[in-house]
Amino acid sequence: MSDDLERLRRCHLAFDLGTARTRIYLKGSGVIVDEPSAVALCTRTGRLIAAGSAAQALEGRAPGHIVILRPVYADTVTDIGMAQRMLRMFLRGRVGGWRSRWLLRRVAVCLPYAPGQVALDACAAVFQGLGARRVVPVDRVFATAVGCGLDTGRAVGAMIVHCGTGSTQIALLSLGSVVTAQTVPVGENTFLQVLDQHIRDIYHLVLPLSGLQDVCRLLAAVPPSGEVELCGRDPATGAWRTVTAGAAGLHRTVGIPMGAVVRAVGQVLRDSPPDLVADLVDTGLTMTGSSITRLGLHQMISTATGITARTPARPELSAIRGLGDLLEGTTHPGHPDTVTGTHPHRPSPARPSHQTPAPRPTAPHRGDVGVQCAPEAVRKGAAPAGTQPRDGPRTRAPGPAAGKVRRPCRRTRLKYPTARDARSGQRQLRGKNGTRNADVFRRPTRYLK
Known part of the structure; x- marks a missing residue:
């Protein structure tokens, strides 16, 4: 890890x-x-x-x-x-x-x-x-x-239900690793497709994608005994019309794929050790994804399992x-004594890395650096206490640790004004822009009349 x-x-x-x-x-x-x-x-x-x-x-x-x-x-x-x-x-x-x-x-x-x-x-x-x-x-x-701030580093069960667009992943974690997991090919697209097909067959309407998403939001807030307005295109005539539909039939239609997710959650709980499942009674399970709150999936899972389902802020x-x-x-998820992340409902613990760093000591005067701040090996070669420090630029003392002397750069080496090319025999000029032929800079000796 x-x-x-x-x-x-x-x-x-x-x-x-x-x-x-x-x-x-x-x-x-x-x-x-x-x-x-x-x-x-x-x-x-x-x-x-x-x-x-x-x-x-x-x-x-x-x-x-x-x-x-x-x-x-x-x-x-x-x-x-x-x-x-x-x-x-x-x-x-x-x-x-x-x-x-x-x-x-x-x-x-x-x-x-x-x-x-x-x-x-x-x-x-x-x-x-x-x-x-x-x-x-x-x-x-x-x-x-x-990201949800769950304490996955300790030997305590933490359950995640991530309902995405194309699939739903359920996992039980402990000690920084996955204990039991299962993936169901059911997601937001499945809910929208089932709802679209039901509206086409029963009410003979074709709703746009934005309209289907609005119907999903209404179903999460409207009880089964209520009604929902559907606005779409008639596939036979092409006219735009509005139909009032009962929410009970729509809830029943969407409940079929949602039941597959609930059964997968139950399968993960059956395959998990009972000690970790007992921890979920106190901690609850966390649901994330963009479609968990649209259709009331968290309420359905809480009713079926008896475990509280929690949703963090911005679950997507x-x-x-x-x-x-x-x-x-x-975060340090593999360490058993570290809380990973920040829980949305509790303050984050104080950590040494988040504290204010200690103030650095003030550097002494430049003239006193060689005496006060130098290590013991350098102090032995320092000037006596009665003498004054030398003014002017300081030179580094040569030593075995100084390394090899670096050659000057190309611009410094090219300080001779002229040179002769060994291949062509022509005289060349050398400057900071490199070596060029002297004929480029030569002034003609005779002007045409």
Whole structure:
């Protein structure tokens, strides 16, 4: 664990390649990129028109020769070349030139728990194409736990349920490592697809993507006995109309994929040691992701398991915040006596690194430095106490530790005004700009009349 942390602290950039958004953390600066994982490609010329928010704004509104591509699906890179071009566009406006090549030598990447060899090779190919010499993979559930401020360093169970866009990851951590974990291919996209298909079949409406997301937010606040207004296009006539739908049917439709997540949480609890599960009764489980509060998934899990589900502030940024803490070295997750991160509901403990440094002693006068501040080996060769220090520039005493004498630079060596080339036999001039032919500076001796 200590070797992995040492490799992480040598990295300068951390990447969280998600299905919905890509986030980049720069050491010492924080999160510099938080953009959607989308690019707009022109099929006629093969040129990237936009990336990030600008590309997502063109989705559903661009002509036929402009397509919107997403090179990451289910937290796995599916298009290596397009992912490289997308990351270059993200870094060009924030970190450009030689600095980006230097920062990309060592990078840390968030990956799902227990990824396959294909996913590892694709991720390594993306960053090696960008110039990375070392790619350090980090489990997403572990980085999320650090970002939420969970105490993963002690022998106490801590549970993470990360509901992403393409998949949901459930893990139980203790002593800085994952004890039991499971991944379910159910996420926000699954909820939206099921809801869209139900509205098409029952109410004969086609809702845009923003409209489906608004319906999900309303379902989290409206009880099953309420009603929800649906505004969309009629696929038969093309007219825009509004329909009032019962919330009970929509809740029942979305509850089918949510039940798969609840069953996966129960499976992880059954496979875990009972001592760690008993710790969750006091600490609770932490839920992160962008879609956990839209449909009331945390309430459903709390009712099914009897364990309190907690949600940190800005749950979608938990993974990149954890990566940033690991890069900065502010947390020590492998140490059993250290609290990792800062819990959103409790103040952070005082640490020696966060205290005010002790004031440095004031340096004495320059004339007294040789007597008062010199070490014992130098004081023996110092001037007697009764004599005054010599004025003027000081010269370093020669000694065996002085090293070899460096030759002067090329401009200093080229102090002779003329020289003769051994090959051509022509006279040359030497100056601070290098050696040039003398004919360039020769004044003609005879002018034409």
